[in-house]
Amino acid sequence: MKLTSLLATAALGLGLATAAVAADKTKVGFVYVGPVGDGGWTYEHDQGRKAVVAEFGDKVETVYVENVAEGPDSERVMTQMALDGADLIFTTSFGYMDPTINVAKKFPNVKFEHATGYKRADNVSTYSARFYEGRAVQGTIAGHMTKSNIVGYIGSFPIPEVIRGINSAFIHARKVNPDVEFKIVWAFTWFDPAKEADAAKVLIEQGADVILQHTDSTAPQAAAQAAGNVITFGQASDMSEYAPHPRVSSIIDDWAPYYIARTKAVMDGTWESKDTWDGIGAGMVGIGEISDAVPAEVKAEALAIKDALADGSYHAFTGPIKKQDGSDWLGDGETADDGTLAGMNFYVEGIEGDIPQ
Amino acid sequence: MIVLEKRPQPSQTWSMATPVVAVLATMFFGGVLFAALGKNPVEAIMTIFWEPLFGEFSFYYRPQLLIKGAPLVLIAIGLSLGFRAGIWNIGAEGQYIMGAIVGAGVGLAFYPLEAWYIFPLMVIGGALGGWIWAMIPAILKVRFGTNEILVSLMLVYVAEQMLASVSLGLLKNPEGYGFPGSRNLQSWDSAHNAELFVGSGMHWGVVTALIAVIFAYVLLNRHMLGFHIRLTGEAPRAAKFAGVNPARLILFCLGASGVLAGLAGLFEVAGPAGQITIDFNVGYGFTAIIVAFLGRLHPVGIVLAGGVMALTYIGGDIAQSNLGLPSAAIQVFQGMLLFFLLALDLLTNYRIRLASKEVA
């Protein structure tokens, strides 16, 4: 009995302590699908969290839970954060979409931000990055740099996000090099470094001298380095340890500006539900430094495209573009609407092979 | 020299005491681990074990224990029947997946019809899916004498590939903007395995788990089949003389565990999870093996063991968020708990004696 009451007092004290702290701090929660040590997707979200801490210091308290399975586990973790006084919760995987909506219904005063989804509510925003803009820059460099005219592409799962990237890279590679061809392999995994290494090797053996990857490990970089005359691009993080060769540039997920802005909005009371789909311009998609392995004029051209994408004067999907089956998609000068892009499930003309169903 | 001496009867006292000792030992060594990571050990242990049960928000966590624990108990009960008879089904994860796929598939075939019979049909589908998947190792064992441990394990990986395949193809939500994963059954009343009372955590899976526990208890203690199961496990030769039909026993034990694992998958996909996705399975089938052993293959023990496992999951997530413990530390902590529980079970069946010299 005595022990129990002692423990209860301690627990109560603990609860009060956290409650007291929560009162004058903005509490921000992060739910991660992988470990923060994955060096890719989750790692970059955690860098964003650290940026929030660095920006606001004592005025914020951040909490996170890693390795949270999609489904009921994620729903429980979000609820727990909301119960513990979180003011803002970032849920950073597509599979958290329905759980986020469910929990948001129960906590109308807590703001939720769901990454890469399409369901919103009064207290649920969605955000995603226009990685395909980065792919346009990569495609331009790839088209110029390839000597074998074969570009290898490692996809994860055949979902719109990945297909968009393939199309964008292909369109821009073809623009500067009409002979270029893409070889695409699907790894059917988000995370399996050994398989990514195999995929890269296979592509290199089949003649590819440029490797683009939509998986997060550095395995393809190492495979390219071993092969010698192959270039790669960093994915998710800069992967600068492989610069200047084979890694000649990279697409970096930079969530920091968005996370800081949204935390600020909660602090100021100006937070509103919205759908954010930012690209290079807003800083959500970073282009890693283009290394000296790339000739100056190619670098200049790539940077010009990057700048045009950033200031909005150019859209990565600008017509005329036909679909793979030869039917018209975009007319001359027409640009793709976000709805079509969001659900993109077709290749553009010139890419060979079928999207696995 | 320390010598182990087998007890003529398993010790009742120790079988009760070892779990408690194991938990205390884990708390101690876990505390050391947490302290080494720079966290307050008392606070960390309290967060894991106390917070979900009696903390400020226990009104929310207690029902969550049911949600997290029910599939573990449901699967473990089925497995324990076979384990007692020396029939090793370690592929419950695969049976769980197949139950979910078949059950959800049966339901989605009716979409968007609203009718009372859809959910019962899904339940039958789920049971059937798990049963068929467990019948493969069962029939191979009966017919060819093939090792069921390995066949059932192999079938887990086959099931995982099937899950990926249907998530991207057959069961993909046509209104899901091309993303993998099925429709969400939670938003379709006829197929939703909802909480029976709002906020209670009680869904049909919990109810089924309780029924399974009672059923297993009665079977093992009051029924001829249960007697045969125990006899086969404890004294295979005597079982032969008692006229036990080993083939029937294999088919029953594997079949029952497959049905229960399949049901667990169905209740999960139609309830808490809501949809079939590539990552639908989170290892319940494997964790349940551990739960079965922690519960000493006894129905009541399994309920307690399932509760403890669920507690460390839920408390572990709270500790991550409140104290900034890495999830790896929680995993190590759970691993320690299992080690101690497994190791200390020795005391139930053996007496430790000090002998003057080695006799061998």
Add this chain to the structure above:
Amino acid sequence: MDLSAINPVLLIASLMVAATPILLAAIGELVVEKAGVLNLGVEGMMIVGAISGFAITVESGSPWLGFLASAIGGALLSLLFVVLTQVALANQVASGLALTLFGLGLSSLMGQSYVGIKPPQMGKLDIPVLTDLPVIGPILFGHDPILYLGIALTAAVWALLKYTRVGLVLRAVGENHDAAHALGYKVVRIRIMAIMFGGACAGLGGAYISLIRVPQWTEGMTAGVGWIALALVVFASWKPWRALLGAYLFGGVTVVQLNLQAAGVAIPVEYLAMSPYLITIIVLVFLSRDKSGAPASLGRIFHATH
């Protein structure tokens, strides 16, 4: 579709690399199972080996030291399994699963400061003339030393089991531990050695992934290779050379599948990915018909009752 893009020589060379981690882990587990012990903790020992080897390589700059450390790391972790199953007589299936859970957690804790680091590389074999030979050069003489170690280990285990007294005793212990005990063999001691050998091999296999095949450290990077190794032992029906063949087959399925994709052949990836497991089941069925193969005491608890 362009099948001519597939270069069979390179394909064989790279499937040998893909097969090596599976082979290393499987050879270790084969010895363990031959001694009558089923250790399902291969995945856990592999990943602990992967980070042990990676950390020591980064700190010391020597991949050789790293591989040594990975073997030690795997063997140390297997000691936990020894304590559970050989001393405390706990169930081997549950103990192995617990070991995997523990190993995954432990490796993540150990590896926290090693994410995003590029490890020093181990050179490849480069014998003048031989390595440059067409066809057989890249297949036989162009790999890293550990790949050859894997093949050498296979040969050594085969010779040990077939021709030596140690092998005979090991098999006796695995077939009938009571009889072996009656003959005066130290059953528990022999099993402990076998389990630690298995741990060391699994550790090497893990380090092969983190130091050569990928190379980098990320949490959970073995991604199920340990489970494939378990399947492989059965597939090989506990025979070392068949394990080598099987490793090439299992590793080959992935490499061939990716090759076909890159060549533009529309293949159902999921069905190919499940094929090694289905093949293993079929092999199991055929094996169980001739009643040889599995060590008779596999997975059973041994307690000497004087």
